[in-house]
Amino acid sequence: MPELKRLNIFEKMRGLYTDVMSVRRNTLVEIVKMIYEDKAPEYVEMIPYNVIQKDVPTYRDSVFSERAIIRERVRLGFGLDIQEFGKHSPVLFSVKEAFTEKKIIQKPIVNVIKIGCERCPTDSFMVSDLCRACMAHPCTIVCPKQCVSKDDDGAVIDQDICIRCGKCAQVCPYNAIIYRERPCAAACGVNAIKSDQYGFAEIDQDKCVSCGLCIVSCPFGAIGEKSEIVQILIALKKAASNDGPPIYAEIAPSFTGQLGDKVSPSQFISAVKMLGFAGVMEVAYGADIDVLNLAGELVELATGKKNETNPRFIGTSCCPSWAQAARNNFSEFSGSISKSSTPMVETAKKIRETIPESKIVFIGPCISKKNECFDPEVAELVDHIMTFEELNALITGRGIDMESIPESEEIKDASASGRNFPVAGGVADAIIRQAKAIIGDDREIPFAAADTLAGCMQLLKDIKHGRIKPEPLLVEGMACPFGCIGGPGTSTTLLKAKKSVKDFAGRANWQIPSDYLKKPD
Numbered sequence: 001m002p003e004l005k006r007l008n009i010f011e012k013m014r015g016l017y018t019d020v021m022s023v024r025r026n027t028l029v030e031i032v033k034m035i036y037e038d039k040a041p042e043y044v045e046m047i048p049y050n051v052i053q054k055d056v057p058t059y060r061d062s063v064f065s066e067r068a069i070i071r072e073r074v075r076l077g078f079g080l081d082i083q084e085f086g087k088h089s090p091v092l093f094s095v096k097e098a099f100t101e102k103k104i105i106q107k108p109i110v111n112v113i114k115i116g117c118e119r120c121p122t123d124s125f126m127v128s129d130l131c132r133a134c135m136a137h138p139c140t141i142v143c144p145k146q147c148v149s150k151d152d153d154g155a156v157i158d159q160d161i162c163i164r165c166g167k168c169a170q171v172c173p174y175n176a177i178i179y180r181e182r183p184c185a186a187a188c189g190v191n192a193i194k195s196d197q198y199g200f201a202e203i204d205q206d207k208c209v210s211c212g213l214c215i216v217s218c219p220f221g222a223i224g225e226k227s228e229i230v231q232i233l234i235a236l237k238k239a240a241s242n243d244g245p246p247i248y249a250e251i252a253p254s255f256t257g258q259l260g261d262k263v264s265p266s267q268f269i270s271a272v273k274m275l276g277f278a279g280v281m282e283v284a285y286g287a288d289i290d291v292l293n294l295a296g297e298l299v300e301l302a303t304g305k306k307n308e309t310n311p312r313f314i315g316t317s318c319c320p321s322w323a324q325a326a327r328n329n330f331s332e333f334s335g336s337i338s339k340s341s342t343p344m345v346e347t348a349k350k351i352r353e354t355i356p357e358s359k360i361v362f363i364g365p366c367i368s369k370k371n372e373c374f375d376p377e378v379a380e381l382v383d384h385i386m387t388f389e390e391l392n393a394l395i396t397g398r399g400i401d402m403e404s405i406p407e408s409e410e411i412k413d414a415s416a417s418g419r420n421f422p423v424a425g426g427v428a429d430a431i432i433r434q435a436k437a438i439i440g441d442d443r444e445i446p447f448a449a450a451d452t453l454a455g456c457m458q459l460l461k462d463i464k465h466g467r468i469k470p471e472p473l474l475v476e477g478m479a480c481p482f483g484c485i486g487g488p489g490t491s492t493t494l495l496k497a498k499k500s501v502k503d504f505a506g507r508a509n510w511q512i513p514s515d516y517l518k519k520p521d
Contacts, residue, residue, distance in 0.1 A: 009186045009217050010452065010481035015493030019059060020221035025393055026051045027073045028229060032397025035233045041099065044091045047074050069116040069221075076224045079105040079231060085114040085200070101235035101244060101359075103383065105226045109210045109370045112201045116222035119199035120182040125162060125169055127155045130176035139168035139177060187217035189453025189479070190325050209328070211321040211453060211479040212367030212488035225367050225488075228384040229394060232361055235384070236276035245357045246278035250347045252364030253284040253414075254422035254484045257492050257500030258388040259395065259402055265504055267405045271395055272363070274405075279355075283364065284414030286346030287421040287430070288513035290318055293340045294474075295434035301473045302435060302445050311336035313463070315475045316427050318342050319484070321368040322456050322477035330460045336475070343421065344369060348381035359383040363391055365422070365487025368479065387489025410507065417512050419505035422484035423498055424451040428476035434512050449476035451483055 013020075030047045033039075048067035057063045072082045074091050078098035083089065098104060131154035139155050140148045147161035148168050155177070157168070169177040184201055185193040192207035193214060201222065203214075215223045238244030249272050256265050263271075269280050297314050315337040317323050327334045341349075348360050361384045362369055370385045372378055386394075395402065417430035428447045436442055448468055450459040456477040462468050463475070480486040485497035492500075510516045 008481070009183055010213065010486060011494065013216065013219065014486070014490075015496065018219075020219065021491075023051065023059075023070070023221055024073070024224075025389070025396070027070055028077055028227065028390060028393035029397045031074065031077045031227075031230060032233060032394050035230055036237075036397060041096050042092055044074060044078075044095050047091075065115065069113055072113045072115065073224055076111065077227045077229065079226050079228055081106070082111050082113060082224075098230050099234065101231055101238055103228070103373075103379070104231065105228060105370065107371070107374065108203070108205050108208070109367060110203060110208060110212055110215065110223065110225050112203055113222050113224055114200045116220055117200045118220050118222070119195075120184075120201075121180055122185065122195060123164060123179075123181045124159055125157055125164060125166065125177055125179055127157060128176050128178050130174050131155050131172075132174055132176070134173065136173070138171040138173070142167040142171050183217045183219060184214040184223055187213040189213075189455070189457060190329065207328070209321040209324040209453070209479070210368045210371035213453075213480065215367070216488045226370065227390055228370070228386065229390045232384045232386055233394065235359055235361075239278065239359075240276050245359050246355065247276065247361060248351050248355065248358045249277040249280045249361050249363050250283050250286075250344065250351065251280060252344075252362070252366070252422065252484065253282065253287060253419050254365050254487065254490065254497060254501060255363070255388070256504045257497055258365075258490060259392060261492075261496065263402045264407060264410075266408045266410050267402060269411055270405045270408060271400055271402055272391070274400055275394060275398060277361070278358070279351075280411065281347055281351055282411055282413035282419070283343045283347045283362070284418035284421060285350060286341075286343030286348075287318065287418035287427075288415050288517055289346040290340055290343050291417055291427075291430045291434050291513045292517060294338055294431045295438055297338060297340075298431055298435045298445065298474055299438050302443065303439060313472055313475050314338055314431075316431075316477060318421065318427060319368070319477060319479050320366075320372040321453065321479035324368075325453050325456065325479070326460060326477060329457060330464065332464070333460060342372065343418070344372070345378055345381055352381060361386055364388065365480070365484050365490045367488050387487075389489050389491055392491055412509050414508060415510035415513050415515060416505040416508040419508055420501065423501055424478050424481075424483035425449050425476065426483065427478075428474055430512070431474060434514060437512055437514055445474065446470040446472045447474040447476065448472040449478075451478040451486070452481050453479050 030050050048070035051070050052066045060066050075082050133154040137150050145161050147158040149156050190207050192204045196202040239247050272280050313336050317338040317340050323337050344362050360382050363386045420426035428449045432445050450456045482494045
């Protein structure tokens with residue numbers, strides 16, 4: 001039997017166009033068509049029937065259940081709260097307030113659609129039908145709690161006594177004992193997903209940092225996020241009719257390859273402009289600003305200017321989910337997480353400086369950016385957030401053929417360092433390279449980096465207990481696997497995204513930010 005890599009929860013469905021993704025995408029496309037074609041609000045009740053067209057169930061035990069789930073997705077698609085579980089009312093009753101270009105979404109961003117939740121079993125070991133009821137039965141011998149017994153059909157595990165140590169699975173000669181876990185909970189690195197009294201998944205919003213990885217890890221599509229696609233489309237329509245300010249897009253560095261393998265960066269930019277955006281800017285520019293700021297802080301530590309008022313290390317701040325999780329779970333390190341603005345904010349500042357009257361939409365892989373915009377200072381600069389998945393739906397709903405768009409001159413807003421930000425390790429590498437350029441030598445600067453929130457929390461735990469030597473002066477945290485390229489709003493595979501980002505970075509005019517930007521004082 002060939003040796004296959006064991007995929008973690010983040011890798012198992014990424015880049016696959018599953019039925020879950022199809023339903024998500026089709027729901028958004030129907031919403032886009034409704035707004036673009038100026039359908040009356042009442043038309044919203046037709047969307048579940050347009051998405052689920054058969055009169056017999058396809059994915060669930062009932063077509064009525066399937067359409068009820070779509071109704072909740074429509075509410076989220078309009079930026080509205082989902083209904084409390086068990087309540088029933090037409091979407092029309094609440095959707096009218098969403099017909100605006102103004103920001104309407106409220107917390108929480110990430111929501112469990114309980115009518116779609118299959119109440120998956122929580123962490124446990126179970127005996128599969130591979131068990132042969134063997135004579136040796138080593139599973140019963142190694143169990144420290146004597147919770148594994150044997151009957152005529154094979155091994156039996158008493159779940160009330162089991163402590164989930166896994167020793168029984170380790171010694172089974174048939175690999176008949178398997179570990180099962182709830183996918184959404186496995187994807188959550190801050191233990192924010194539990195079960196309610198009925199067994200449905202429930203999010204502890206005090207712990208949740210809106211990374212959104214539970215959304216793309218649920219194989220039933222029972223978790224969703226609020227969208228601003230309606231408000232963005234209305235703003236674009238008003239701008240097109242000169243009834244509103246121009247709309248500018250800032251695109252995250254992970255944008256390459258997100259609209260298809262055959263779509264070049266220049267075609268991507270052209271498609272965004274075809275939607276009605278007045279201009280486009282790379283968020284990699286803001287990443288370059290961030291690099292300069294953080295490199296300046298790092299130089300203070302690396303050159304021996306560290307004192308009692310300095311932080312223990314410089315923690316990156318470009319990923320809001322990582323920064324929030326670090327502050328929530330390691331209060332002693334709260335002062336070590338840089339207060340530098342995120343690349344999204346730095347880019348928005350530049351656009352506002354150039355076109356003060358503009359409205360700004362961030363387009364990227366992140367769901368946590370929607371949460372970041374609840375910060376009043378950020379809300380002053382960034383009007384709306386759209387994921388690459390939502391952009392895909394907008395382009396599909398508008399009927400734009402990506403591959404027929406002619407090539408044009410490639411955008412040149414940033415350095416290779418800024419463009420490499422979305423790949424895990426790219427932030428730390430950019431900051432260290434810039435810091436060395438400022439110092440003027442090639443000294444070793446100890447650093448540590450982690451991706452996924454579970455990995456980030458373990459890293460901080462190791463730093464807290466002094467397990468990392470030498471102690472890092474720089475700590476990079478990324479909530480998503482492989483970095484931003486593994487964000488929940490992406491639509492390509494992790495490896496393809498990594499290669500695409502690297503290729504685009506290789507065509508930058510500058511290598512590090514100070515090649516074209518002034519160093520901070």
